[in-house]
Amino acid sequence: MLKPFSKLVLAGALVAGVTLHASAVTVGYITKSATNSGWIMINQGASDAAKEMNAKLITVGPAFQGDLASQLEVFENLSAQGVDAIAVAPVDSSGIAPAVEAAMEAGIVVVAIDTGVSGAEVTSFVATDNEAVATIQGAEAAKLVADGDKIIYVTGNQAQSTGQERRDGFMAGFKAARPNSEILLVPTEWNSDQAQAGVEALLNNHSDVKMVVNAWDGGTMGAKAALENLGFGPGDVKLVGFDGASDAIVAMDAGWVQVDTAQMLYQMGYQGIKTAVSAAGNMAVDKRIDTGTFLVTPETSAEYKALIGM
Numbered sequence: 001m002l003k004p005f006s007k008l009v010l011a012g013a014l015v016a017g018v019t020l021h022a023s024a025v026t027v028g029y030i031t032k033s034a035t036n037s038g039w040i041m042i043n044q045g046a047s048d049a050a051k052e053m054n055a056k057l058i059t060v061g062p063a064f065q066g067d068l069a070s071q072l073e074v075f076e077n078l079s080a081q082g083v084d085a086i087a088v089a090p091v092d093s094s095g096i097a098p099a100v101e102a103a104m105e106a107g108i109v110v111v112a113i114d115t116g117v118s119g120a121e122v123t124s125f126v127a128t129d130n131e132a133v134a135t136i137q138g139a140e141a142a143k144l145v146a147d148g149d150k151i152i153y154v155t156g157n158q159a160q161s162t163g164q165e166r167r168d169g170f171m172a173g174f175k176a177a178r179p180n181s182e183i184l185l186v187p188t189e190w191n192s193d194q195a196q197a198g199v200e201a202l203l204n205n206h207s208d209v210k211m212v213v214n215a216w217d218g219g220t221m222g223a224k225a226a227l228e229n230l231g232f233g234p235g236d237v238k239l240v241g242f243d244g245a246s247d248a249i250v251a252m253d254a255g256w257v258q259v260d261t262a263q264m265l266y267q268m269g270y271q272g273i274k275t276a277v278s279a280a281g282n283m284a285v286d287k288r289i290d291t292g293t294f295l296v297t298p299e300t301s302a303e304y305k306a307l308i309g310m
Contacts, residue, residue, distance in 0.1 A: 024054060024055070024281075025053070025054075025055045025056070025084045025085065025277045025280045025281060026055070026056040026058065026081075026082075026083045026084050026085075027050065027055050027056070027057050027058070027083060027084065027085045027086070027087055027273060027276050027277060027280070028058045028060065028074075028078035028081075028083040028085070028086045028087070029043075029046050029057055029058065029059045029060070029086075029087045030060055030071055030074050030075065030078070030086065030087070030089065031043055031046075031059060031060075031061045031089050032061065032062070032065065032089045032091060032114070032190075033061065033065055034061060036065075036190075036218055036245075037217065037218070037221075037245040037246055037247045037248075038216065038217055038218070038243045038244075038245040038263075038265050039265075041245065041246070041265035041266050041269070041308070042089075042114065042265050042266065042268050042269035043059065043269055044266060044269065045265070045266040045267060045268065045269030045270030045271075045273075046059070046087070046113075046269035046270065046272060046273045047059070047269075048269075048270060049269065049270045049271070049272075049273035049274045049277070050273050050277070052274075053273070053274060053277045055273070055277045057273065058078065058081075058083065060074045060078070061074070062074075062091060065091070065189065065190060065191060066091050066092075066157060066189045066190065066191075067091065068091050068092045068095045068096070071088070071090070071091055071092075071096060071099075072095075072096070072098075072099050075088070075096070075099035075100075075103065076099065079102070079103050079106060079108060083108065084108065084109065084280035085108060085109035085110070085111065085123075085276035085277065085279060085280040086103055086108055086109070086110050086111070086276075087110075087111045087112075087113055087273055087275075087276045088100070088110065088111070088112060088113065088117075089112070089113045089115055090112065090115045090116075090117055090160065091115075091157075091159075091160065092159045092160060093116055093117055093118040093119075093159065093160050093161040093162075094118045094119050094159070096117055096120075097117055097118060097119035097120035098120070100112075100117050100120040100121075100122060101119075101120040101121075104120070104121060104122070104123070109123045109276055109279040109280045110122045110123050111123055111124045111125070111126060111272050111273075111275050111276040111279070112124070112126070112127070113126050113127065113268055113269065113272035114126075114127050114162060114268055115127065115160050115161055115162040116162075118161060123275075123276075123279045123285065123287075124275045124276075124279065124285050124286060124287055124288070124289060125287065125288050125289070126268060126271050126272040126275055126289040126291060127162075127268060127289075127290070127291060128263040128268070128290065128291055128292070128293055129290050129293075130161075130162050130165035130166050130169065131165040131166070131168055131169035132169065133166075133169065133242070133261050133263070133293045134165065134166040134168070134169025134170045134173065134215075134242065134261070135169040135170070135172050135173035136169075136173060136261055136293070136295065137166075137169070137170050137173060137213070137240060137242055137259070137261040138169065138170040138171065138172060138173020138174035138175070138176075138177075138213075139173040139174070139176070139177060140173075140240070140261070140295065141173075141174055141211065141213050141238075141240045141259065142173070142174050142176075142177035142178045143177075144211055144238045144240070144258055144259070145181065145210045145211050145238065146178075146210075147177075147178045147179065147180045147181060148178075148180045148181055149178070149181050149208075149210040149211070150181065150182045150184065150206060150208050150210060151174075151181055151182070151183055151184070151209060151210060151211040151212070151213060152183075152184045152185075152186060152199055152202055152203075152209055152211070152212045152213070152223075153167070153170060153183050153184070153185055153186070153212075153213050153214075153215075154186040154188060154195045154198065154199065154212065154213070154214040154215060154219040154222070154223060155167050155185060155186065155187050155188060155215050156188065156189075156190050156215035156216055156219075157188070157189040157190050158187070159189075163190075163215060166215045166216075167215065170213060170215070171183070184202050184206065184209070186198030186199055186202065186219075188215075188219060190216060190218060190219075191218070192218040192219060192221055192222035192225075193222065194222070195214065195218065195219040195222030195223055195226075196222035196223065196225045196226045196229075197226075199212055199222065199223045199226040199227075200226035200229060200230060203226065203227075203230055203237075204230070209237060210237065210238060211237060211238035211239070211240065212227075212237060212238070212239055212240070213240040214239075214240065214241050214242060215242055216241075216242055216243050217241045217242065217244070217245035217247065217248040217260070218245075219241075220239060220240075220241035220242075220243075220245075220248045220251070220257060220260070221247055221248065221251065223239060224239060224251055224256050224257075227239075227256075234254060234255030234256045235255050235258070238258050239251075239256055239257045240257070240258060240260070241257050241259070241260035241261070242260065242261050242263075243260070243262060243263055243265065244260055244261075244262020244263060244264075244265065244294060244296055244308070245265070246308075246310055248260055249296060249301060249304065249305060249310065252296065252297075252298060252301055253298075253301060258297070258298070259295070259296070259297055260296040260297075261293055261294075261295060261296070262293060262294040262295070262296045262304060263291065263292075263293060264291045264292045264293065264294065264308075265308075266308060267291040267292065268291050271289055271291055275289060294307065
């Protein structure tokens with residue numbers, strides 16, 4: 001059975017001069033989360049795009065974060081329903097490949113959002129250039145500490161291309177500027193509780209940590225909670241985020257977060273669904289769509305908030 005994150009969305013609009021009649025295109029949207037702050041922004045973009053394009057959007061997701069079996073079941077169910085397109089944010093880049101391949105062979109458009117698919121062709125991949133943005137994150141983080149300072153890096157799920165690319169990019173950007181700094185790792189599966197527990201444990205054993213860098217803003221908020229639990233105040237240990245999620249920006253305004261390499265989260269969902277609908281309507285779409293980034297600092301926070309309507 002499909003596990004809905006939201007009610008069916010129906011709406012209407014024009015696409016490149018072609019009128020799409022109500023319910024002309026049905027898109028199954030398989031997201032990663034309905035509660036994560038960043039994914040709420042992505043999901044809103046997806047919903048708005050469907051409304052604009054008169055597409056029928058079926059929003060579903062895994063029973064819990066990282067549940068590949070559930071995503072595979074949802075994929076099969078959507079294919080059996082005869083949807084025209086599937087937009088998916090894979091919880092496992094390789095694990096989702098067989099389902100993607102089967103859907104594509106059945107003539108169903110498949111668009112990957114946020115995270116790529118390894119081992120199967122997709123119609124289009126809509127996401128930030130994670131490695132390039134994480135390299136910027138690493139270079140910006142390096143400016144906050146001295147060479148030789150000890151830091152913590154909170155990873156994302158290493159079974160996903162997104163987690164791998166963000167880690168690789170950060171390491172490249174940071175080590176180029178701070179080659180003598182020790183980097184302590186907190187492995188997570190995009191779970192903020194794991195981030196909090198891991199950061200807290202390392203801080204208890206390493207009183208000389210100067211900064212915590214996070215692969216996503218759920219980790220940023222988990223790290224902030226760890227610092228608060230241990231009695232640290234804003235800025236005592238530098239915090240660096242990745243996403244530009246609203247809760248992390250609020251934390252920045254309060255002095256907790258010094259830098260956040262923001263994805264254009266809303267645009268990922270919005271462009272992902274627009275691309276799926278267009279491709280299902282036999283319109284040409286780009287194989288790779290980079291939705292961009294924004295470097296958020298205390299000095300640029302107001303500009304960023306205005307840009308995303310925060």
